[in-house]
Each structure stands twice: as C-alpha cells, then as structure tokens.
Amino acid sequence: MAARGERSGPDPRSVMRRSLSLHVAVVLLVSALIVCILAAALWLLLGRPGLHVAGPLKSGDVYDGIKIALAIVAGAGGVVALVVAYRRQHLNEVSEEREHGRSFTDRFGAAADQLGSDQPAARMAGAYAMARLADEWHQERQMCIDVLCGYLRMPYPPDPPADEPGFTAWQRERETRKTVLRLIAAHLREDSPESWQGYDFDFTGAVLDEADFRGARFTGGDIIFIKAVFVGHDHDQVVFDEVEFAEGSHVYFRLAEFRSGTVRFDRAVFSGGWVTFDTSRFTGARVNFRDAAFSAGEVRFEDAEFSDGLVDFTGTTFTGTIVDFGEHRLESLHLTLPPARFTGGTVDLSRIAAFTHPPRFGLQSAPEGLLLPPGTPISDLP
Structure with a gap:
C-alpha cells in the first residue's frame, strides 16, 4: 500500500520512453x-532473374557486403x-x-x-x-x-x-x-x-442611454436587445445610422422599451435577416427610420405598443422586406401575437419614398396616430 502523499500510477517519463521506443520500432x-x-517489385520488373552462385566469396565481395x-x-x-x-x-x-x-x-x-x-x-x-x-x-x-x-x-x-x-x-x-x-x-x-461580425451579442435588460453603432454590419449570430431600455439624456442618443441587417442575422428588440431620447436607424439597410420589435414599447422616445431601405428579410412589430413619442419613416423605401404590424401566428408555439396597439404615439408613414412592398397592419380602420401616405387606405394594407 502506498504511503500517504506518495504519487501512484506510472511514471510519465517511463511512459514517454516506452512510447518513443514503440514509435521507433513501428517506423x-x-x-x-x-x-x-x-x-x-524491382525483381518482378526485371523479369524474375535467378540468383547464381559463383563459388566462394572473394575479398571484394566481403567488402561490398560490409558496405x-x-x-x-x-x-x-x-x-x-x-x-x-x-x-x-x-x-x-x-x-x-x-x-x-x-x-x-x-x-x-x-x-x-x-x-x-x-x-x-x-x-x-x-x-x-x-x-x-x-x-x-x-x-x-x-x-x-x-x-x-x-x-x-x-x-x-x-x-x-x-x-x-x-x-x-x-x-x-x-x-x-x-x-x-x-x-x-x-x-x-x-x-x-x-x-x-457573425458572433452573438446579448444585451438583455441593458440600459442604453448613449451608443453609436453607426456603420455596423450584422451579418450573422443573435443580437439580443430583449428587455433593453433605451433612454436618452439631453442630446444623448442611440445611433444605428447606416447599419446593415444582412442575411443570417437575428436581431431581437422584443420587450424593449424606448422610453426617452432619440434612437436612430437613419439610412439603415434591412437587406436580409430577421429583426423583431414585437411586444416592445414606444413610450416616449423618438425613433427615426429616415431614408432607411427595407429590401429583404423580415421586420416585425406585432403586439408593439405605441403610447407616446414618434416613429418616423420619412424617406424610407419598402421594396421587399416583410414589415408586419399585424397579427402573427407562431405555428411552432401555437401562439398568436396580436397586432400593434396605437394608444397615443405617432407612427409616420406619410412621407415615404417608395411603397412597392408596404407594411401589413391587419386593421380595418386607421387608428389615431398612424399616418399613411395620401390616398392609401389602410384596407389596402392587409
């Protein structure tokens, strides 16, 4: 029985020597x-020549053998x-x-x-x-x-x-x-x-009162702002200007609160991926999507609450992205998210640049605070 404190098991050096010996033998x-x-193979290529014994070995043959x-x-x-x-x-x-x-x-x-x-x-x-x-x-x-x-x-x-x-x-x-x-x-x-780019960023529950993501590219991974609070002080703001939400990215603003200050998505490009503002609350901040381009992917606002502040889409182009403010059914969860609620805030779509792929609202009448382009009834936006 080994004494207390004495190491048991094989000596690593002896194991290494045995391993080296085995390696050499195998090679x-x-x-x-x-x-x-x-x-x-050489013998076969030469036509299987026979070996001829020419009598006793000479001294030169012995030297050749030694060599x-x-x-x-x-x-x-x-x-x-x-x-x-x-x-x-x-x-x-x-x-x-x-x-x-x-x-x-x-x-x-x-x-x-x-x-x-x-x-x-x-x-x-x-x-x-x-x-x-x-x-x-x-x-x-x-x-x-x-x-x-x-x-x-x-x-x-x-x-x-x-x-x-x-x-x-x-x-x-x-x-x-x-x-x-x-x-x-x-x-x-x-x-x-x-x-x-392509890595995951989890800002769940973070308080953001000043951040500049200007020019960033979200090309993959999960970017999570779930339950984040966007709040500005004086001229401070959160900036997503010229950001690209590209194919493969998943950006979650779910349950986020836009409380005060300014959050800008000016000239942002939604060219793929999946961005959701579902169940978020716009309770006092100004959120700008000025001159943004919605060309591919999905942007969802289901069950979002617009109770104060302004969401401005001036100059925005809707040419391919699915932008959904309406009811949405999650088949995998057997859950239906209700449409966005307009209870006091303003969502301004009246001065957009292109409306070839308009957002969906799922409403029969335009609520107060939802401003659509002139001559566009909400019934045309299923």
Missing part, C-alpha cells in the same frame, strides 16, 4: 516492409534520429501551445478582475484588455464578447441620482459602459482590423 518495421516491397550492412545500419540510425527529432519537435510545439493557452487564460482572469474593480479607471482598462484579448484569442473570442456584454447587463439606473456623490459615481460608470459599447461597435464595422 523501422514499416521502413523494412517498404524496402521489401520495393525489392520485390551494404553499414549502409543499412546508417539508414536505420537515420530513421531513429528522424523519429526522435520529430517527437522532440512535436513535444516542443505542444508545450509552447500549452504555455500560449495559459498566458491567454491568465490575461482573461486579469481583465475580468479589472472589470470587477471598484475603481472606474481599472474597469475601463479591463474593457480595453478584454477587447484586445478577444482580438488575439480567436478560439475563445465569443467568451470574451460574452463578458463585455455581461458587464452591460449589470444593474444600472437609467436616470442619474439627485445627490452629488451618487451623480459622480453614476457618471463614472456611464463612461465605462460607453467605452464597452464603443469597443463593440468598432469591431462590427467593415474597417475593423479584427471583425466580430
């Missing part, structure tokens, strides 16, 4: 087999040397890869610690460190992105506190959150040296 056997096969034997021994030694060199190189590469992975893990822990710091400057440095790590650690890039998004999902008051110390702390935290959003948005643009 030698394979080499000998190949030589035999080549000799047999052949030495050549075989040298060849075997070369094979062994190649195997040993290959194994050494392989072990070195494995060791370097392990050390490289350990350095990434250490950097990840350090960046996460900084993001959890009580000091605003350390949190901001942690955001940059985590973004840099995501650029370099391709294997775990999604995990680094999840940490940055997780930081934005942490509790954060949408309105600043009234007391001065609380307001100062709120402003400092706000700067850190703006930095995280700026880093994410920069990696979603075409000119980013390291693109994060």
Whole structure:
C-alpha cells in the first residue's frame, strides 16, 4: 500500500520512453516492409532473374557486403534520429501551445478582475484588455464578447441620482459602459482590423442611454436587445445610422422599451435577416427610420405598443422586406401575437419614398396616430 502523499500510477517519463521506443520500432518495421516491397517489385520488373552462385566469396565481395550492412545500419540510425527529432519537435510545439493557452487564460482572469474593480479607471482598462484579448484569442473570442456584454447587463439606473456623490459615481460608470459599447461597435464595422461580425451579442435588460453603432454590419449570430431600455439624456442618443441587417442575422428588440431620447436607424439597410420589435414599447422616445431601405428579410412589430413619442419613416423605401404590424401566428408555439396597439404615439408613414412592398397592419380602420401616405387606405394594407 502506498504511503500517504506518495504519487501512484506510472511514471510519465517511463511512459514517454516506452512510447518513443514503440514509435521507433513501428517506423523501422514499416521502413523494412517498404524496402521489401520495393525489392520485390524491382525483381518482378526485371523479369524474375535467378540468383547464381559463383563459388566462394572473394575479398571484394566481403567488402561490398560490409558496405551494404553499414549502409543499412546508417539508414536505420537515420530513421531513429528522424523519429526522435520529430517527437522532440512535436513535444516542443505542444508545450509552447500549452504555455500560449495559459498566458491567454491568465490575461482573461486579469481583465475580468479589472472589470470587477471598484475603481472606474481599472474597469475601463479591463474593457480595453478584454477587447484586445478577444482580438488575439480567436478560439475563445465569443467568451470574451460574452463578458463585455455581461458587464452591460449589470444593474444600472437609467436616470442619474439627485445627490452629488451618487451623480459622480453614476457618471463614472456611464463612461465605462460607453467605452464597452464603443469597443463593440468598432469591431462590427467593415474597417475593423479584427471583425466580430457573425458572433452573438446579448444585451438583455441593458440600459442604453448613449451608443453609436453607426456603420455596423450584422451579418450573422443573435443580437439580443430583449428587455433593453433605451433612454436618452439631453442630446444623448442611440445611433444605428447606416447599419446593415444582412442575411443570417437575428436581431431581437422584443420587450424593449424606448422610453426617452432619440434612437436612430437613419439610412439603415434591412437587406436580409430577421429583426423583431414585437411586444416592445414606444413610450416616449423618438425613433427615426429616415431614408432607411427595407429590401429583404423580415421586420416585425406585432403586439408593439405605441403610447407616446414618434416613429418616423420619412424617406424610407419598402421594396421587399416583410414589415408586419399585424397579427402573427407562431405555428411552432401555437401562439398568436396580436397586432400593434396605437394608444397615443405617432407612427409616420406619410412621407415615404417608395411603397412597392408596404407594411401589413391587419386593421380595418386607421387608428389615431398612424399616418399613411395620401390616398392609401389602410384596407389596402392587409
């Protein structure tokens, strides 16, 4: 019975030596087999010549035999040397890869610690460190992105506190959150040296009072703003200007609240993918879709509530995207979502540029607050 604290099991070094010996033996056997096969093939190609014994061996024949034997021994030694060199190189590469992975893990822990710091400057440095790590650690890039998004999902008051110390702390935290959003948005643009397009971004429940996604491209993955709160202060706003929602992307604004400030989708291009505002609430913000292009994909507003604020579609073109404000049945869930509710807000479609593929409303009469192009009865929009 082994003494307490004594390691049990085979010695790793002896295991490695046995593995190397087995490797060498296998290579030698394979080499000998190949030589035999080549000799047999050559013999067959030469017409199966017979072996003629010409009497006793001469001294020259003995020397030739010795040379052949030495050549075989040298060849075997070369094979062994190649195997040993290959194994050494392989072990070195494995060791370097392990050390490289350990350095990434250490950097990840350090960046996460900084993001959890009580000091605003350390949190901001942690955001940059985590973004840099995501650029370099391709294997775990999604995990680094999840940490940055997780930081934005942490509790954060949408309105600043009234007391001065609380307001100062709120402003400092706000700067850190703006930095995280700026880093994410920069990696979603075409000119980013390291693109994060196609990855998942989860902003569930996040409070967004200032963010600039201008020029970003959502080309795949799930972009989740479920239960997010969009709230602006003074001139602050959330900007999706010139964003492209391309094929393969799934963007969820479900249950989001557009409470105040301005949220802009000006000149945005809906060229594919799936964007949903279902069950979201427009309760006071101004949401602009000015000069946006709805050319493909789906954009849904089922069960959305427009109780205040303005949703402006001036200059927008509807040429192919399914834009649905009406009732929608989810067959897979056996659930029907009711049409959008207009209880005080304004949805302005009166100055659109093209209406060749108009939105669907599923209403018999236009509710107050829904402005359609002149001469377009809502009955024409099933």
